[in-house]
Amino acid sequence: MFIKEFKLNILNGIRVLDFGRYIAGPYCAALLGDLGAEVIRVERIDGSEDRYIHPIGNPNGEGAMFMQMNRNKKGLTLNPTKDGSQEIVKKLIESADVVVANLPPQTLKRMGIDYETIKKYNNKIILTTVSAFGHGGPYSERVGFDGVGQAMSGATHLTGYEDEPIKAYSPYVDYGTASLTAMGTLAAIIDREKTGRGQVVEGALFATSLAFMNTHLIEEAMTSKNRKAIGNKSPYAGPVDIVKTKDGWIVVQVLGEPLFKRWANLVGAEDFLNDDRFSTDIKRGENSQILSDKTQDWCKGLSSKEALNLLSEAQVPAGPVNNLADVLKDEHVNQMNFFQDVEYPGLNKPAPVMGLPINLSNSENKIKKRPPTLGEDTNQILTELGFSEEKINIFRDKRII
Numbered sequence: 001m002f003i004k005e006f007k008l009n010i011l012n013g014i015r016v017l018d019f020g021r022y023i024a025g026p027y028c029a030a031l032l033g034d035l036g037a038e039v040i041r042v043e044r045i046d047g048s049e050d051r052y053i054h055p056i057g058n059p060n061g062e063g064a065m066f067m068q069m070n071r072n073k074k075g076l077t078l079n080p081t082k083d084g085s086q087e088i089v090k091k092l093i094e095s096a097d098v099v100v101a102n103l104p105p106q107t108l109k110r111m112g113i114d115y116e117t118i119k120k121y122n123n124k125i126i127l128t129t130v131s132a133f134g135h136g137g138p139y140s141e142r143v144g145f146d147g148v149g150q151a152m153s154g155a156t157h158l159t160g161y162e163d164e165p166i167k168a169y170s171p172y173v174d175y176g177t178a179s180l181t182a183m184g185t186l187a188a189i190i191d192r193e194k195t196g197r198g199q200v201v202e203g204a205l206f207a208t209s210l211a212f213m214n215t216h217l218i219e220e221a222m223t224s225k226n227r228k229a230i231g232n233k234s235p236y237a238g239p240v241d242i243v244k245t246k247d248g249w250i251v252v253q254v255l256g257e258p259l260f261k262r263w264a265n266l267v268g269a270e271d272f273l274n275d276d277r278f279s280t281d282i283k284r285g286e287n288s289q290i291l292s293d294k295t296q297d298w299c300k301g302l303s304s305k306e307a308l309n310l311l312s313e314a315q316v317p318a319g320p321v322n323n324l325a326d327v328l329k330d331e332h333v334n335q336m337n338f339f340q341d342v343e344y345p346g347l348n349k350p351a352p353v354m355g356l357p358i359n360l361s362n363s364e365n366k367i368k369k370r371p372p373t374l375g376e377d378t379n380q381i382l383t384e385l386g387f388s389e390e391k392i393n394i395f396r397d398k399r400i401i
Helices: 024-034 064-069 086-095 105-111 115-121 146-152 172-195 205-212 214-223 257-267 270-274 281-286 288-299 304-313 324-329 331-335 378-384 389-397
Strands: 015-018 038-043 073-077 098-101 126-131 200-204 240-244 249-253 318-320 340-342 351-353
Touching: 015 024, 015 086, 024 038, 024 064, 024 073, 024 098, 024 126, 024 172, 064 351, 073 378, 086 115, 098 172, 126 172, 146 172, 146 205, 172 200, 172 205, 200 205, 205 214, 240 288, 249 304, 257 270, 257 288, 281 288, 304 318, 324 331, 378 389
Parallel strands: 015 038, 015 098, 038 073, 098 126, 126 200
Antiparallel strands: 240 249, 249 318, 340 351
């Protein structure tokens, strides 16, 4: 089995109720679980939609997203809008330290987990919420996903090509928002230790996307450059591009004078070192096509491995453009144990799940618990809350749990 002794217990004694869906909420809660919190995933009786996204051959339907987002969690089924459910919600809130929910305000209120309601049950509770746009502006009632944040922040406009804006494949706005709200939740926990008060931690996809684009927005505000998408190149330095080798593609990124000199000496472009067109990073960005062409000409007769070895020896940042199978076979990925083999009922082999993507020198960073099957821990949790077996059966008969 993959499970080893779990020593990362910084948040030991903290209980988190995860009412989240998809990525921003559940990944925030997963990070807290990685740090040792007890996390309870609360979901619909028949399973929430995000349990079944990215099918991976499990006859029960659990998908890849569920496997990643719900490590180190217990599983509880609950319909908090059903008559009689608030008895459970109240006891859960009383027992908890944090509620995580990336749900609209009206949904939180309907479920009875809005802040005004839950602080009546527990005045030290921390409510961590994520919305598309945040509260207080003209877009506050709108719904949105990661791609909306990418598009509205200007990132999509500058990605791809001028006549074809392209959204990033990986939902970085979701993951960024989850990570930032996890940080905000940790800050709220520290603040509660000092003041004894709970509070609301609010993240927003649009706010995260603007934060990640802020450098470019500052430039636009101060200079009115009105930059356009230029593919894989950079307007700020060069060569920065993806180029083709004999057997694949590699990315090369050169920034700063020392790196540029090393690149020029490697590819036989020493004359560029005295050329005013390439005398600064900005000028190299403005004339990046020439530098990309030179890089492409240099590596077209080399395999990706040969080119990358030479670039590595010259200390020029570069890497292969991997497909997903390449990533899973990568020797560094495997030697560093970035993924853990997680067994799950119904899967014919372990799934490679990544836990906390940072290491703390005093703690062993291991996944302690596989994701829960649907409602796996419902009876245990309700029993611990003081409900009798008879009462639990009544809840189940009424489809409250």
